[in-house]
Amino acid sequence: MRFENNVFINCPFDDGYRPLLKALVFTLKYLDLVPHISETTSSSNIRINQIKKFIRNCKYGIHDISRNKAMSEGELPRFNMPYELGLDIGAAEFGRSILKTKKILILDTERYHYQKVISDISGQDISAHNNEPQILVSKVRNWLSSNASEIVLPSANEIWIAYNQFTDDLISTLSPTYSAQDLNEMQISDYIKFSNDWVRRFKLAK
């Protein structure tokens, strides 16, 4: 794993978030970055150790705290995301020299929600995606561009157009064998591998 290209993704896994997560990992693959995400199937002990490893090995951290509130009546807010965000910021602040080069982006649904629930993170890079994948693609691409000023990244529009075509090619290929629900519930690690193959071929042809 090369530190400079690694991105730790700390985000929700609920069905409502999946369209955003898919667009996010595709964007990272399109920008030649390597997304790292902790699968929820692991036990809590294994999971937190995996997260610590990601924090140590990833230059970039993308943290979505939009589920830091109940999404429906009777549901409890989730605090894993702000906890892992705190670990990542702590590593950047107090870790060995390479960790001080870490870059952290905090995503939320609405622009000022975080100020009500976790105001001490003011001063960090915070962006709102409004639950729209296209906005998320744009915010993430622009944030990466601002942190890699020597490299010209593809535009957010180019990534979005490619993402739409990848979505069609994935569904067209797999839908004769799998239902829409099967496809929707695909493990994100498998989704990343499909994205990787497709992006490599797509860019070769450009």
Place this chain on the structure above:
Amino acid sequence: MRKKVKYSKRRGEAVASLAHPKTISKFHVIVGESKWSVVKEGSTKALRSFSTANQAIDYAKEIAAEKTGEVVVHEESGFIKDRVSFL
């Protein structure tokens, strides 16, 4: 019965093979920032952009019919909303 989708090199290759088709037959209708674009498959540049989805779909249908192709209309999430085939 539910089936778990698993990646394999063969499946990955099958999906990737569509990234650069030998003949262009699909025209995508994709929502952008406040406009709808028609994009031919394998390209990242819009053929034309419109202020409404219906205008974009009508244009995509015209060119897909000429080329005996297919129109793929995307939702705002990027997923597939509709397909119109002229094959």
